[in-house]
Amino acid sequence: MNMNGIDVSSNNGTINWSQVKAAGYDFAFIKASEGYPDNSSADITMRNYLIQNVQAANQAGVICGAYHYSSATDTDTGANAKYSSVETQAKFFINNVKLAGGFNKIKLPLCIDIEINDNDPNDPYRDMPSAQLTAIAKAFALEISKAGFVPCLYLNNDFLANRYIMSEFGDLNMWYARYGISQTDVINQCPNAMFWQQSKTGTVNGISGHVDLDVALTSIYNNASSDGAIYYCAQTKTGSSVYIDYCEKKLYVPTGYSNTQILNSLRPLPGNYAQYILNTNSLEVYDNVNHVSRQYFAIVRY
Numbered sequence: 001m002n003m004n005g006i007d008v009s010s011n012n013g014t015i016n017w018s019q020v021k022a023a024g025y026d027f028a029f030i031k032a033s034e035g036y037p038d039n040s041s042a043d044i045t046m047r048n049y050l051i052q053n054v055q056a057a058n059q060a061g062v063i064c065g066a067y068h069y070s071s072a073t074d075t076d077t078g079a080n081a082k083y084s085s086v087e088t089q090a091k092f093f094i095n096n097v098k099l100a101g102g103f104n105k106i107k108l109p110l111c112i113d114i115e116i117n118d119n120d121p122n123d124p125y126r127d128m129p130s131a132q133l134t135a136i137a138k139a140f141a142l143e144i145s146k147a148g149f150v151p152c153l154y155l156n157n158d159f160l161a162n163r164y165i166m167s168e169f170g171d172l173n174m175w176y177a178r179y180g181i182s183q184t185d186v187i188n189q190c191p192n193a194m195f196w197q198q199s200k201t202g203t204v205n206g207i208s209g210h211v212d213l214d215v216a217l218t219s220i221y222n223n224a225s226s227d228g229a230i231y232y233c234a235q236t237k238t239g240s241s242v243y244i245d246y247c248e249k250k251l252y253v254p255t256g257y258s259n260t261q262i263l264n265s266l267r268p269l270p271g272n273y274a275q276y277i278l279n280t281n282s283l284e285v286y287d288n289v290n291h292v293s294r295q296y297f298a299i300v301r302y
Helices: 017-022 041-060 086-099 130-146 157-163 183-189 259-265
Strands: 003-008 027-034 063-069 106-113 151-156 173-177 193-202 211-216 243-245 250-252 284-287 290-294
Touching (some): 003 193, 027 086, 041 063, 041 086, 063 086, 086 106, 086 130, 130 151, 151 157, 151 193
Parallel strands (some): 003 027, 027 063, 063 106, 106 151, 173 193, 250 284
Antiparallel strands (some): 003 211, 193 211, 243 250, 284 290
């Protein structure tokens, strides 16, 4: 069963989330950050909008995710990280998500939004080589996963067909924006699509003006696996030393970790809302570089 949802930013103004829920919209992605942190009035407005609306949406029974509008152009880390680096922007994004309640309030994936601004002839993504653009998206996904959240990549058909090297994304969840096509076409064009942005001109009770409309494309999963194994959400707890590389389909654990320690580092499947599963294949478990074993871990969509 698909779920209907919306994605919003401070441009959408005040939202009556009870009316949104009553209109049949069960989830929402809310813009959390853009570019790098500069503590500008725009940053503060965006952060406050996220915090206020995550709280109100949760109270109305609308499940939340969040997204970051990227301007990152390099994957430098540590002392070399700059405002243009994925690491800097990912930390900015994740910090805002934590201020809004973290996993307790934002249970859907954290999405990376990399787009070309048609109004900016100097947009850095316009002529960026595919290998560099793909590396930036992958680095964002890994930073999000290491922080204990599930990553997702927003993309349109231009990025899918012409700009990204799609074969490098493995099991990374996708949020596919394409309008005027069928759901079957969406799945055929973007097999990793977890969400489909189907319109930018929707109207929803409780929101003034146009709003983006989305659909969750996955089927309900009830955590009772056919092989009797207990599947865990492939999302590590915040602060855990275990993390998942969705693009490489690998689970990384500290040297010497037992199965129990691994399981204790993963969030179990929540039972109070719909569960979605990407696949029933277990992840390869790695100790830094070396293959350790194959376990019953599944990447779960919800």
